[in-house]
Amino acid sequence: MKNIYEILSGLNLEIPEGKKSDFEKDLFANYKTVADYDKQVGKVAQLTDQLKSTTDGLKAFEGVDVNELKGRIIKLQGDLARQESDYQAKIADMAFESLLSSAVTAAKGRDAKAVCSMLDIDALKNSKNQEADIRAAMDQLKKDKSYLFEADRTPPPYAAGTGTQKMTGAVTKESFARMGYRERLELKQNNPKLYEQVKE
Template structure:
């Protein structure tokens, strides 16, 4: 097998002796084997196919107005923020309403809607300490419109039996049992 200098001489190229060391050094640094060459070709082909794929995907975005898309994204984010605020407000109203209904029930209110109509709802919603302010407002309504609340006092005048005889025995009891289809007691 011929060395590189012999091959170059066959083509009519002669390298001076002082340049041979530089040439050998450069040749050894730049020499690649066939397998290294094949690997480089494979990588090149992979990069080319990736570039073609990306180019095709970019063609889908031709004519797209980026400023318009950014505007749409901003609008959607603002809409989402507004929906979150709306949901939070509804949840706060629900919690306030449940708290108020429970307080009315605890205070002995007969009709929640009627009692609620007597309260300043906006002031109670804006209150920092809602539970205490609701109790105070209910006490004020209880003093001014006591008929909206059940009576706390015990029954002083119990009512007795109405009409008829106080004796529910004898024939009357037998008649009642017979009307119900029960046997008579003796």
């Protein structure tokens, strides 16, 4: 690319050496190179594209009532907050029901619905310490209405050796009547004929 002095020289124009600095000063203050010009054209094209896309984006809002849009946004935010609240309440209810069901089972309640109908469910739900309060309510209900719960029975003591003694001597109908299940089974396996005689 030719510089300005080459262009002027090609046109038979010469700038004296003493005037070159003033000439350059005026030239660069008022005129731009093609490269600078192209750069500025590129910036203008980019800004034009941005303006067009912004204008197109704004066209989507033509005819939209801003106040109505704000109202819809507020309504949607309220709906979301309500759904979140409902969701949290359902989770809390599920946790409470699980806790209550476990407590009824642990207390050996005969019928969970009958037991729960005797409790102040709302007070227990709103309790700060649900687990302890449910347990206390269950213990009190067990005292007041014991028929709703299975009795805590102690199993009979184990009688060691029952029905395992070997019979000595002859087996009679009387001794057969005193035999346990295992002894009778052993007699049947070892002496089926005698078993048939004494069992009648």
